[in-house]
Amino acid sequence: MSTVRDTPLPKAGKAVGIDTLGMTMRFGSFTALNNVSIAVPAGSFHALLGENGAGKSTLVKCIMGFYHATSGSLSVDGHEVAIASPKDAATYGLGMVYQHFTLVPSLTGAENLVISRTEVPAVINWARERKDLAAFMERIPFKIPLDRPVSELAAGEKQKLEIVKQLYLGRSFLVLDEPTSVLTPAEADEMLGIVRGMTERGELTVLMISHKFHEVTKFADACSILRRGKLVGTGKVNELSTAEMAAMMIGDVKLAELDSRLPVAEAARPVLRVSQVKAPDRSGLKTIEIDELTVRSGEIVGIAGISGNGQKELTEILAGQRPTDAGRIMVNGEAYGATREETRKKKVRFIPEEPLQNACAPKMTVSENLAFRTFDLKPDGKDAIWLNRGSMKERASALISDFKVKTASSASPIAALSGGNVQRAVLARELTGDVDLLIVSNPCFGLDFSAVAEIRARIMKARNAGAAVLLLSEDLDELLEMSDRIVVISEGKLVYETPARSADIGVIGAHMAGHH
Structure with missing residues (x-):
């Protein structure tokens, strides 16, 4: 029973670059990837853009050895390599951070790191491991408590730990697959800022799949754009406008413009009123408490929050799927119980998540x-x-x-x-x-660029026709673009409200993260 580690801990990395040459992937008669050649030089931060189904995931899986490309080649630091599995990719320093966390929640950060190695001694010498980990953490710019169970960490800390795990395993080229989808704006900026710093110091190369243009323009050096399996554009981010990137992603489709937004009339009548409503959350351990929420005719009220803070319960309450313990829900001045007859009479419509x-x-x-x-x-x-x-x-x-x-x-x-x-x-x-009240939850989650534009335009059209719209979304950009007012939900309570036009993203993010 050895206590000696076979592989030394990695030194602060030196970034590696990759090139794909004519990468093609066919599934039967379907060509998912068609002759794609991209270069991601060592120490660069490269964004991979495209609509759903454009071939981004297929390209990444070919690079990482999950798929064997039908034809084409991959070079690492100028040398052609054969990568038959993710294990092979790891030997060349290639790693991937997924959209969904892969950590063991009941173990601490330190335990997650140690068990992630390919060679783990049968008896772990924790005194030595902790000393080595402390030395490793000093070399990298991420600050995370490694002694707490992962289940107690905030989403931003978990995402950082996923990246730290890859660095700990000696990876110096990272694929980030929509890495900020579960983070607050502040967490996302901090995490991507740290990663960007590492690329600038030549310690890391990043290929990031993202749907968020503001992240691409703020952190990436260059981007490659795929459409229907083909590479349709590539270039330096500071030389491309987001409109040009979007046009390359969707081709010749004319996007529905968002309707010009009429201001909400002072005298607009309240359509939805929620007062002093209490209901158990999904776990049955906490209570959702909505003290006061009003949505007026011709207004979009956006509910911002990190997933799991009561948005789902609020929509279930309004849809009549979750019984309340107290409080009143009024639509057009009358009590509302969400029966089919009432939704029809009061012209209430729902667009739920999934x-x-x-x-x-x-x-x-x-x-x-x-x-x-x-x-x-x-x-x-x-x-x-x-x-x-x-x-x-x-x-x-x-x-x-x-x-x-x-x-x-x-x-x-x-x-x-x-x-x-x-x-x-x-x-x-x-x-x-006729629609008087429209309740919408994450309407664009997982959809591509043209579908998103179309759906947002439809919701805006309903608002402009006088509907009161309650929009629950985990996409803050969507809320800022669509809403007249934004209300933050945190731990089952509405904790902050601001007009969307004068909204401060930092303040919204702080309330979303529970610092209020």
């Missing part, structure tokens, strides 16, 4: 899903006894065309559609007819 699971019957057809709000009504609004399949199909065809839903046919099961098209179909159903 619409395929929460707003659709996946195996039913597109036509049937689009008819959920109207199938039991005659054209004159009276109750219908029989289903009118002909008019359901006719209406579905009109909505599919109006909302640009891409589907083989209105008779296809809705589960066969892409995420963006499911979202468009749900929008078509929820935004047709």
Whole structure:
């Protein structure tokens, strides 16, 4: 039972660069990656951009040895290499930090680092390990408490620990896959700033997949843009505008412009009023307490917060899916219990998170899903006894065309559609007819650039037509772009409110992180 480590701890790294040459990946007759050549020089911070399905993940998986490219080659520091597995990639100093954390929550940071090595002695000499770890942590710019269980760390600290783990394992080229999706703006800026500093000192090379233009322009030196598996553009970030990057990503599609925003009228009537509402959270251990929330006609109120702070419970309360222990919910001045009859009478519509699971019957057809709000009504609004399949199909065809839903046919099961098209179909159903109150949760999560622009424009159009919109989103950029007012939710309570136009991102981020 050896207590001696076989491999020495890595020294402060020296960055390595990579080049892909003609990288092509086919799955049967489908070409996911078509002759892609990109250069990421040592010590650079390179952004990889593209819509969902553009080939970003495929390219990264070929580099990291998860996939074996159909053709093409990879060079590390100018030497062609064969990488058959992630283990091979590691021997050349290539590592990857994923969007979702891979740490063991019950173990401390120190324990996570030590067990991540390929060679771990059967009996660990913790006195020596702690001494070595302390020396290692002094050499790198990240400051994280390694003696606390990972489950107690904030999201920003967990993400830093994921990067520290790669550095500890001796990686000097890192792929960051949407690394800030669970962080507050302040955490994201701090983490990317530290990584940027390491690239400037030549200790690290970074290839970052991101959907956030402000991160790309602030931290990256250069970018490569993929569209439908092909490289369509590359260049220095300071020589490209975000509009040019977006145009390369989506090609010749004309984006729906966000409607010009009318100011909210002083006399705008309150549509939604939530007062002194209390309800148990999902764990049953904490309470969601919404003291006062008002949304007026022709106004978008954005709810900002880090995932898991009560947004889901708030939408469930408003959808009638979570019973309350106290308080009142009023819509248009009358008590509201979220029954189907009340939502119809008070013109309340929902666009929930993950619409395929929460707003659709996946195996039913597109036509049937689009008819959920109207199938039991005659054209004159009276109750219908029989289903009118002909008019359901006719209406579905009109909505599919109006909302640009891409589907083989209105008779296809809705589960066969892409995420963006499911979202468009749900929008078509929820935004047709008069809408007084629209409750929207993370409407653009995981969607690509053109779908995002289209969906935001539709929500803005509803607002401009007089709907009161409650927008819950974990994307602060989306809230700043869309909202008239922003309210921060933290640990189940509304803790801060600001007009969106004069909002201070630092103050919002501090409240999101619970420093208030």
